[in-house]
Amino acid sequence: MAEKGTADENTIYVGNKPPMSYVLAVVTQFNGGSDEVIIKARGRAISRAVDTAEITRNRFVTNAKVKEIKIGTEGITNEEGKSSNVSSIEITLSTK
Amino acid sequence: MAEKGTADENTIYVGNKPPMSYVLAVVTQFNGGSDEVIIKARGRAISRAVDTAEITRNRFVTNAKVKEIKIGTEGITNEEGKSSNVSSIEITLSTK
Numbered sequence: 001m002a003e004k005g006t007a008d009e010n011t012i013y014v015g016n017k018p019p020m021s022y023v024l025a026v027v028t029q030f031n032g033g034s035d036e037v038i039i040k041a042r043g044r045a046i047s048r049a050v051d052t053a054e055i056t057r058n059r060f061v062t063n064a065k066v067k068e069i070k071i072g073t074e075g076i077t078n079e080e081g082k083s084s085n086v087s088s089i090e091i092t093l094s095t096k
Numbered sequence: 097m098a099e100k101g102t103a104d105e106n107t108i109y110v111g112n113k114p115p116m117s118y119v120l121a122v123v124t125q126f127n128g129g130s131d132e133v134i135i136k137a138r139g140r141a142i143s144r145a146v147d148t149a150e151i152t153r154n155r156f157v158t159n160a161k162v163k164e165i166k167i168g169t170e171g172i173t174n175e176e177g178k179s180s181n182v183s184s185i186e187i188t189l190s191t192k
Contacts, residue, residue: 059180
């Protein structure tokens with residue numbers, strides 16, 4: 001799926017913190033010279049990943065475009081060893 | 097944004113019900129002869145929209161592909177007349 005070896009460095013994983021924490025991380029990546037940042041999230045954090053992309057694009061890195069959005073399903077195992085599926089999203093922002 | 101006049105009929109709006117309610121609506125659209133269904137959501141329901149698309153694709157309409165995913169920002173006004181922004185998503189599933 002990844003198009004380049006440097007994907008990991010440019011990837012921001014969105015969790016349960018306020019969206020602005022992740023916006024700051026994305027903006028920092030762009031300011032550090034990256035021309036592409038991948039925002040990833042699973043489950044309920046998916047909405048926050050979209051917020052992160054939108055806030056970044058509308059307020060901070062206005063030349064960033066949504067290059068690609070991928071959705072998928074990942075199998076996870078909880079503490080009790082029970083497995084279930086969770087949706088995931090991968091939003092690629094690019095200034096190229 | 098809409099590419100065709102029939103978009104409304106094929107659009108499922110995802111809200112706060114369990115994902116399966118929306119999966120059923122999407123599957124019903126496909127079974128009724130549509131070859132394209134658009135799943136829309138705003139705010140926290142965005143995660144559920146992704147769940148809806150993934151469950152539909154993995155379990156019920158296995159020939160459906162994710163044709164396009166768009167994200168955006170919409171201005172909303174709450175009961176007190178205060179305006180704010182909310183993220184939105186639009187997932188197009190297609191069996192064509």
